[in-house]
Amino acid sequence: MKIGYIGLGALGSELARRLLRSHDLTVWDLHAPAIQSLAQEGAHGARNALELAQRSEVVLLCLPRSSDVRQAIFGADGLLEGLGPGTLVIDQSSGIPSETAAMARELEARGVWLIDAAVSASPHVVREGRAMLMAAGPDAAFERARPVLQAISEHVFRCGNRVGEGQALKMLNNAMNAGCRLGTLEVVAMGRKAGVALDCMTEVLNRGGGRNLTTVNMLPAILQGRASTNFALALMLKDVNQAVEFGLGLGVPMPVTNLVRSLFQIGLNTLGEGARLEDMIGVIESMAGVRLAGGERGGEPVAASADVDRLTVGYVGLGAMGGSLARRLMQSRPLHVHDARPEQTRQFAAQGAIPHAGLASLAAACDVVFICLPTSEAVHDALFGVEGLAASLRPGAVVIDQTSGDPVLSRRIARALHAKGVAYVDAPVSGVPQSALAGSIAILLAGPAEACALADPLLRAISPHLVHCGEVGNAHIVKLVNNTIASICRAVSYECLMAGIRSGLRVDTMAQVLKQSSGYSAGLEKILSVLVSGQPQSNFQLALMVKDLRLAARLGIECGAPMAIANSVRSLFEAASNIRGPGAGIEEMLDVYKAQSALANQAA
Structure with missing residues (x-):
């Protein structure tokens, strides 16, 4: 099968290389060096998108934005005039679902199929064949795309039969990742300013309810003095902006995601367009007035003097x-x-x-x-x-x-x-x-x-x-850090899951994909279990979590840490506790979020 690939950035290049192992591949990108690099590995270079379309039976695109995809298809020297009836277009961009669906309708009128197959992976994960591909589209188009996608990765998930649903799920996953990421960093900064060592907090978080991909990957990297990502801050902001707009269109409140969006925008405005996602560590450190790395945990205790x-x-x-x-x-x-x-x-x-x-x-x-x-x-x-x-x-x-x-x-x-x-x-x-x-x-x-x-x-x-954990009080601080981060992960997960359900995504599909994606957190896993089973997974009282969030807020005030996301989440949990009344369990947060998202009577 003759395959074409457009968009040879860091991610797109690795996706194209996976296809090059088993297919005749033609590539094109606005940047000639990217084409030359793949050509040296056996791909055919095209002069423009039109020429690539003329050579291809299936065309894949991985571009920064939906507007770039539209330009590549419908612009001057674009794909459109070279796409014959029956050609399949696969959009792997992190795009806007509604715009992707609109392009699919325009192409369908010309006998061309378009489906989306968003990618959840960093370039090195794609290189190893472990990327998660979230695809959506009509049955016949998906079945034709399946072997092409499986040449990239075995982890291909069908997210629905409506074009754009794969991108919607990827967008919500990225918003959860962003919320957990910044929330974790700001609360850990509070813990560091209160005197607790980062290695202590990292160990506890990865054993407890605060566990998420940031605690697993980014915090250990900070301890080791290395980067854990190589992703443009502007692209992460773009993904979160799209999630916010997605929620706006559905009428689903997403206050935590909105706040995260604002912090990313501050970061980009401060650092400039060339900033990387990793640079947000410095922004959070500056806001809190503390370095995340370091801190002395204290040695293991001496032998007990008593029997x-x-x-x-x-x-x-x-x-x-x-x-x-x-x-x-x-x-x-x-x-x-x-x-x-x-x-x-x-x-x-x-x-x-x-x-x-x-x-x-x-x-x-x-x-x-x-x-x-x-x-x-x-x-x-x-x-x-x-x-x-x-x-x-x-x-x-x-x-x-x-x-x-x-x-x-x-x-x-x-x-x-x-x-x-x-x-x-x-x-x-x-x-x-x-x-x-x-x-x-x-x-x-x-x-x-x-x-x-x-x-x-x-x-x-x-x-x-x-x-x-060191001196007296530090263990209580670490516990508050863990519970506060767990609450933040829960809050951003609730928002994104409600948006997904409201948009028509199936809960079982979201559960299957999100548990294995970058938006994973221990809180998300518990929420999904409740949504899928319909049964509470914990009898922990909501009032006790509110108590811990209040203590964390006071500690932030005392040590001079902003705690913007944490305090937003505290307010949401306090409101829910007031609504549900004394004795309410933590799982009742789900009913509150369903109600405010107009999903109170909708079954999972």
């Missing part, structure tokens, strides 16, 4: 998470327990724990006290309130706070306990109660070296996935 097996251990707070963590501890040692709800304490006593009716009684009996309560204020009251723990804790005791708490208040608590000869460490967890029971939950640990040394083996009895 940990001989220590008496207690647990305060036996809710969904605290109860699961306590049950893991009970598998390795006797455990003293207390909860403000007597029935919870009795339930644990029935399972072999040693019950205490009051906090003072438990404190007097224990060398180490774990606490897991809803807020740091509740922890403070449990320690220093009437008949609280602190009055009965012996000098040398250690408090291990597993609350998802406030690092500022935690540091005040640590100072107050230190004055009494009691050590304090923060050790929040990242995960769900089920992973705590299974022993697979991630645990963060921060505090004085000797206290961390004593806490380390006790925490490893709960889960081996332990990350040391």
